[in-house]
Amino acid sequence: MFKKAQDDNNIKQIICIKWGTKYGADYANKLYGMVSRNITPPFRFVCFTDDTTDVRPEIECQELPPLDVTMPTNTLGKWPKSRLWGEKLGDLTGIVLFLDLDVIIVDSLDPFFEYGKPDDVVLSYNPSNPLERLGQTSCFRFQVGTLVSLQEKFKADPQGVADKYRFEQRFVTRNVPGGVKIFPKSWVAHFRRKSRQPFPLNYFKKPKIPKGSRIIIFPGDLYPSHALEGKYNKNAANNAKDHLKRIIEPKNIKRPIRHLRHFILPVDWIEEYWKE
Numbered sequence: 001m002f003k004k005a006q007d008d009n010n011i012k013q014i015i016c017i018k019w020g021t022k023y024g025a026d027y028a029n030k031l032y033g034m035v036s037r038n039i040t041p042p043f044r045f046v047c048f049t050d051d052t053t054d055v056r057p058e059i060e061c062q063e064l065p066p067l068d069v070t071m072p073t074n075t076l077g078k079w080p081k082s083r084l085w086g087e088k089l090g091d092l093t094g095i096v097l098f099l100d101l102d103v104i105i106v107d108s109l110d111p112f113f114e115y116g117k118p119d120d121v122v123l124s125y126n127p128s129n130p131l132e133r134l135g136q137t138s139c140f141r142f143q144v145g146t147l148v149s150l151q152e153k154f155k156a157d158p159q160g161v162a163d164k165y166r167f168e169q170r171f172v173t174r175n176v177p178g179g180v181k182i183f184p185k186s187w188v189a190h191f192r193r194k195s196r197q198p199f200p201l202n203y204f205k206k207p208k209i210p211k212g213s214r215i216i217i218f219p220g221d222l223y224p225s226h227a228l229e230g231k232y233n234k235n236a237a238n239n240a241k242d243h244l245k246r247i248i249e250p251k252n253i254k255r256p257i258r259h260l261r262h263f264i265l266p267v268d269w270i271e272e273y274w275k276e
Helices: 003-009 025-037 080-085 110-114 148-156 158-165 168-175 191-195 224-229 240-248 256-261 269-273
Strands: 012-018 043-049 060-063 095-099 122-125 135-143 188-190 215-217
Touching: 012 025, 012 080, 025 043, 080 148, 095 110, 110 135, 122 168, 135 168, 135 188, 135 215, 148 158, 148 168, 158 168, 188 191, 191 215, 224 269, 240 256
Parallel strands: 012 043, 012 095, 043 060, 188 215
Antiparallel strands: 095 135, 122 135
16 A cells, blocks of 8 residues: 555546547546545546537646557557557646546545555456456556556557557556556446346346445446446347347347347436436
8 A cells, every 4th residue: 555655645636538529528527526526635637638618627628648640440449548658648747547438436536546556557457358367447547657668669550559459458458567456356347247237137137336346337338328228338229128129130139148138227326426
């Protein structure tokens, strides 16, 4: 633990990044609201963005960090977070905790600033490949300027890096100088893997808040707004009857069990936490 060192720095720094049109200002605004309710002040909340329209005034908006590369195409992973790996990060110095815009915070963030050593790069646990020690960058902590070597490797061959590692979090996990640390597994819960109920309970029981979790993350194309409505993604049915009818569609009839598993009931606790 390094609580004393963090106290000496006097302020906890939360950052996020918003580019393009995928996420509106409401996501940044709700994230700030959740952070403010789940952190011991003082803190800074900085959003690196190309569009400040309708962003609440408490959020410090700064320009996207410069990165003169052509982003990879035809890859599953998303790579604009590589902008955060430079020697400079706006006017920030020291330790920062990055959060994806679409996370839901359900408990205190303070332990994320106390875990490990000040110079550790700490990722959340990624359960997608249990046989692979893989981190998840929906929530990760680092010191500004310590990831420059990652950015240099990426800049040298963005498409080649994306083709080799597929996902940005795998590249980070494998290439951080000295290796990465992982936050306790229970702190950051993957919604689809830890919150939703297994088949057939998913038709009778609502997704849960996993025990010990502090943050719920939503990788892939299932957003909090979808889960709130009981939809597995933007095109999914929001009720069991219509969902079951779609099992005869060509894409589903080949994998019927997968389709049956991809149903959730409306998640009412999201409204309690995911708000400004």
